Amino acid sequence: MDLSFAAAWQQILSNPALLITVLLTLGVIFVNGWTDAPNAIATCVSTRSMHVTAAIIMSAVFNFLGVLVMTMVNATVAMTISNMVNFAGHSDVALVALCAALFAIVIWAVAAWYFGIPTSESHALIAGISGAAIALQGGFSGINGGEWVKVIYGLVLSTVLGFGSGYLICRLVMVLFRRMDRRHANSFFRGAQIFGGAAMSFMHGAQDGQKFIGILMLGIVLANGGDNTAGMALPVWMMLMCSVVMGVGTSIGGKKIIKSVGMDMVRLEKYQGFAADLAAxxxxxxxxxxxxxxSTTHTKTTAIMGVGAVRRLSAVNFKVVKEMVLTWVLTFPGCGLIGFLMAKIFILIF
Structure with missing residues (x-):
């Protein structure tokens, strides 16, 4: 299969279903940068280490670099996503089902943004394509259990390790810098928070960018009559394209989500914000x-909770936490159901 820029785009432009798949994927990447990436800079903005505009520009740059650099070095997340579902045996409507899944993700993400709730586009992506694959195959044969179990590992890892590392790193920072003058400490951690925000933005691009590159690869494979991307190399033009789109989406920002994650859930000092960013x-x-x-949102939020728990557990605003957990709990069945229904409707229409 020729994945060069010229050959791939010739095929994309000549195949309406593939073109819609690519445009929807780029739309989801843009929405991800717009609604999800602000979590990466929530702490450095809430502690006033950076002005929100400067933080958004920095985040856009490092999201771009994260997608590009990490995908070149290690693209295993992209491969996990693209091989998580089974669209085999239905080459005539497989791309239509994938389009339906992406449409469901956009609906879910925009609704969450409208209400100012930091949902996880990662969970929405996984749920949407899983629902569409189940609709296509008429059952759970549309799910690759070996890859899907990594999602469960991810939920445990982001929750337990996110909270635990946030707690431990914050404790360690308090011990190491306990003798430093408060004024000097604030100055030091203001700079450290900028580094932490850049690191979080880079890793957001590295994680979420790869997921959507995996979907683009799956779309091209389905258009060529294949059913998985095993052993395929990711083209550089695709990495660059996704990097630019995510960077542009991030530059628009999402101030409502920054407020919800960085200000409403727990009030943070600069050293705590740095600890949360480093842990996540x-x-x-x-x-x-x-x-x-x-989920980058899930990981960052649990790290902030761990940091807040160092001071006292009551420092965490559990009303905000409850809203976030409810959103996460609803995302899998909710977006999965939308993906399932949209796939059924799209297949009937097209």
């Missing part, structure tokens, strides 16, 4: 290296 970045790096798709 390390969790995302570990997950990416092992090809485990995790």
């Amino acid at each position: 970045s390390l969790c995302l790096l570990l997950s990416s290296l092992f090809g485990i798709p995790v």
Whole structure:
């Protein structure tokens, strides 16, 4: 299969279903940068280490680099996503079902943004394509259990490791810097938070960018009559395209979500914001290296909760936490059902 820029785009432009798939995927990447990436800079903005405009510009740049660099170095997350579902045996409508899944993800993400709730596009993506695959195959044969179990690992990893590392790193920072003058400490951690926000933005691009590259690869494979992307190399033009789109989406920002994650859930000092960013970045790096798709929102939020619990558990605003957990719980069945229904409707129409 020729995946060069010229050959791939010639095929995309000559195949309406593939063109719609590519445009919808780019739309989801844009929405992800717009609604999900703000979580990466929520803490450095809430502690006033950076002005929101400067933080959004920085996040856009490092999201771009994260998608590009990490995909070149280690693309296992992209492969996990593209091989998670089974569209085999239905080459005539497989792309239509994939389009339906992407449409469901956009609906879910925009609705969550409208209500200012930091949902997870990662969970929505997994749920949407799984629902569409089940609709296409008429049962759970549309799911690749070996790859899907990594989602469960990701939920555990992002929750337990996110909270635990946030708690431990914050404790360690408090011990190491306990003798530093408060004024000097604030100055030091203001700079450290900028580094932490950049690291979080980079890892957001690395995790979420790969997931959508995996979907693009799956679309092209389905258009060529294949059913999986095993052993295929990711083309550089695709990495660059996804990097640019995510960077542009991030530059628009999402101030409502920054407020919900960084300000409403728990009030953070600068050293706490740095600890949360470092903890979440390390969790995302570990997950990416092992090809485990995790929610960047989920990971960052649990890290902030762990940091807040160091001071006292009551410092965490559990009303906000409850809203977020409810959204996460609803995303899998909710977006999965929308993906299922949209796939059924699209297949009937087209």
